[in-house]
Amino acid sequence: MRFTPAALIAAAALMPAVVSADAIIGSWNIKHLGWNNDKAITEVAHVAQHFDFLAIQELMDTTALAQLEKAVEATSGEPWSSMASDDLGRSTYREHYGFLWRESEIKYDSGAVVFLDSSDVFAREPYSAKFTALESGQQFAAATVHVVYGDSVSDRLPEVEALADYWQWLEEVYSDTPRLLMGDFNLRPSHEGWAGLRDMGATPAITEGATTLGTTDGVWSNLYDNIWHSDQAPITDSGILQFPNLLPGEHTAVRDSVSDHAPVWVAFGDGELELTGFDGSAYVAANNTAYCINLNDATSDQLAELPNVGPVRAKRIIEMQPWEEIGDLTRISGLGAASVQDIEDSGLVCP
Secondary structure (H helix, E strand, O other): OEEOOOOOOOOOOOOOOOOOOOOOEEEEEEEEOOOOOOHHHHHHHHHHHHOOOOEEEEEEEEHHHHHHHHHHHHHHHHOOEEOOOEEEEOOOOOOEEEEEEEEEEEEEEEEEOOOOOOOOOOOOOOOEEEEEEEEOOEEEEEEEEOOOOOHHHHHHHHHOOOHHHHHHHHHHOOOOOOOEEEEEEOOOOOHHHHHHHOOOEEEEEOOOOEEEOHHHHHHHOOEEEEEOEEEEEEEEEEEEEEEHHHOOOOOHHHHHHHHEEEEEEEEEEEOOOOOOOOOEEEEEEEEOOOOOOOOOOOOOOHHHHHOOHHHHHHHHHOOOOOOOHHHHHHHHHOOHHHHHHHHOOOOOOOO
């Protein structure tokens, strides 16, 4: 079953939240889903069917969501539903947001809406709706956003800081309902830019690990993907599904054919994430793998993942080794104090 993109639907009065539920709620930036980019949709579906509910970012064409829904149904042998926002963006580059859910576990309730951003802070305004976990009747408000990347952290901070007001808006629209704000935030959860959202009572489900697939096999970077939640949410577990080991291809191959981001997830109640390899074998994931970049022995590709660095400056970092501390990177042409502070704030450089 497929739902059409929703316009601004007034939220109805909501029933009180039930204490517990059994469901796995995920969020995934599925790199340019819907572009003609040789996406391995069967492998994407294999990863997606591990969740009962999935918020999707970087949906470029809503027909791709319908295709994914059919693929997940074929993979899981169960009916699924999906819905998508209208396309969002300030230029010719535009994205949709999507929600995908297992019909036996989750039901769409009401209130699907794209946030009316009167201040015009967001390049892609957040999208939200209310759902119910069928086993227990637990209702939850699911919101998703893809924060603009820009050229540096300073370009991302206006949207991140505006999420505090959005969080308050969610509370007003979906009153007395647990809230989940899911997405690719392009900012680690420990950054001071999150102070406003934390002051509103929001908590990140994932506080360590890495969610971005590097360009070298086995290399991970950045903790940009997350699920921020209210204290009402009955979360009992959380993690990062670092999916390459579930699939037949190598890390760099699935980075190109599936996604360059790993899904993040939370469990409600007694929900458990049970992983299965593409060949049907059981698999235990190593979630929250620690990752850092050593300035003195990292490869050029790894160094290029640091903010404000790129391939040219990565080469200069290698040429000027050894390095004693991050602050010394100001010796690199073009890396001023603010740029080096971005690198330190990323949390990617090893102590």
